[in-house]
Amino acid sequence: MTEASQPIKRRAIALVSGGLDSMLAVKVMQEQGIEVEGVNFYTGFCVEGHTHAIRKKDKDKEKRNNALWVAEQLGIKMHIIDISEEYKDVVLNPKHGYGANLNPCLDCKIFMVNQATLMINKARELAGDRGFDFIVTGEVIGQRPKSQRKETMPIISQESGADDRLLRPLCAQNLPPTLPEREGWVNRDELHDFSGRNRKPQMALAAKFGLDDFAQPAGGCCFLTDESYSNKLADLWKARNERRYELDDIMLLKVGRHLRPQPHYKLIISREEGENRFLEGYRYQFTSLTTVSCPGPLALVDGEFGSEAELEQAAAIVARYSKGRVEETVTLEVRSPDGVAREITVAPAQPDAVLASWNVG
Numbered sequence: 001m002t003e004a005s006q007p008i009k010r011r012a013i014a015l016v017s018g019g020l021d022s023m024l025a026v027k028v029m030q031e032q033g034i035e036v037e038g039v040n041f042y043t044g045f046c047v048e049g050h051t052h053a054i055r056k057k058d059k060d061k062e063k064r065n066n067a068l069w070v071a072e073q074l075g076i077k078m079h080i081i082d083i084s085e086e087y088k089d090v091v092l093n094p095k096h097g098y099g100a101n102l103n104p105c106l107d108c109k110i111f112m113v114n115q116a117t118l119m120i121n122k123a124r125e126l127a128g129d130r131g132f133d134f135i136v137t138g139e140v141i142g143q144r145p146k147s148q149r150k151e152t153m154p155i156i157s158q159e160s161g162a163d164d165r166l167l168r169p170l171c172a173q174n175l176p177p178t179l180p181e182r183e184g185w186v187n188r189d190e191l192h193d194f195s196g197r198n199r200k201p202q203m204a205l206a207a208k209f210g211l212d213d214f215a216q217p218a219g220g221c222c223f224l225t226d227e228s229y230s231n232k233l234a235d236l237w238k239a240r241n242e243r244r245y246e247l248d249d250i251m252l253l254k255v256g257r258h259l260r261p262q263p264h265y266k267l268i269i270s271r272e273e274g275e276n277r278f279l280e281g282y283r284y285q286f287t288s289l290t291t292v293s294c295p296g297p298l299a300l301v302d303g304e305f306g307s308e309a310e311l312e313q314a315a316a317i318v319a320r321y322s323k324g325r326v327e328e329t330v331t332l333e334v335r336s337p338d339g340v341a342r343e344i345t346v347a348p349a350q351p352d353a354v355l356a357s358w359n360v361g
Contacts (some may be wrong), residue, residue: 172193
């Protein structure tokens with residue numbers, strides 16, 4: 001066979017979260033001779049690596065970007081793309097609604113596949129036969145109650161614009177053949193029929209491929225699936241009387257205790273030294289409270305005090321979480337964003353039902 005008559009080597013772009021499913025989907029394609037590149041989209045709500053790097057309780061967890069680690073293990077190029085600004089409309093106005101919390105999972109998957117489709121079109125426009133031929137995801141029917149159901153699979157394909165160029169190698173045999181299968185680019189018989197939440201088939205396939213180190217599933221890789229986080233985001237919208245957010249807003253929701261003693265202000269109180277250091281970076285954006293007569297947390301004030309009494313109330317709450325909680329009084333520093341500081345002495349608040357009711361997440 002001459003070089004000119006050799007079959008075209010087909011190329012795929014794979015959505016790689018860093019979990020086992022997307023890792024296996026890429027490996028299944030590689031086993032069939034498909035050249036794969038990965039793409040990982042950053043939304044701002046990603047769980048991976050953020051609080052693990054801050055909190056002492058997570059000190060023994062590996063600090064790695066799992067998507068990049070998967071790319072290294074499988075020998076593929078990885079594209080990391082920041083879509084946090086474009087993603088806002090998905091969070092604020094999901095066409096298909098939310099899941100159990102503020103997770104717009106179906107709209108999220110449609111959006112990400114659409115972004116990958118745009119990458120395919122652009123690559124083919126620029127590179128011709130060296131562009132991408134189809135998209136690969138690690139989706140499994142029945143694994144996610146909102147986005148991974150048999151009836152939602154066609155919705156994702158159609159509304160994303162991927163149509164039948166979207167291949168799901170782990171559950172393909174439960175779905176109609178896609179373009180890569182019909183054209184013979186991949187062998188349908190070597191794809192899989194996984195379904196449901198049982199992880200045993202994935203674990204067995206990982207063992208077959210010799211993959212023994214991978215991120216363990218833990219309820220998804222997005223903070224929006226977390227009830228506590230969603231409650232804090234809903235509280236933010238309610239307090240502002242509008243549904244909007246900036247990147248700093250959603251990063252701060254990941255850290256500290258969030259207490260709202262009054263509708264017009266909230267306290268973000270660090271729980272340990274790592275969170276203290278993280279919140280230090282925001283002291284020029286927020287009024288802050290910190291104890292000076294004893295060790296204690298740093299607290300940011302999101303909003304404005306309406307009176308000196310409200311400042312004293314906030315100081316008493318922060319003192320409650322300090323080493324001076326059993327003392328008669330605690331002295332704190334109140335610092336404005338411009339660096340002007342003064343001291344205030346208060347009696348620590350008592351742990352009661354009212355204090356607990358201010359917890360917004």
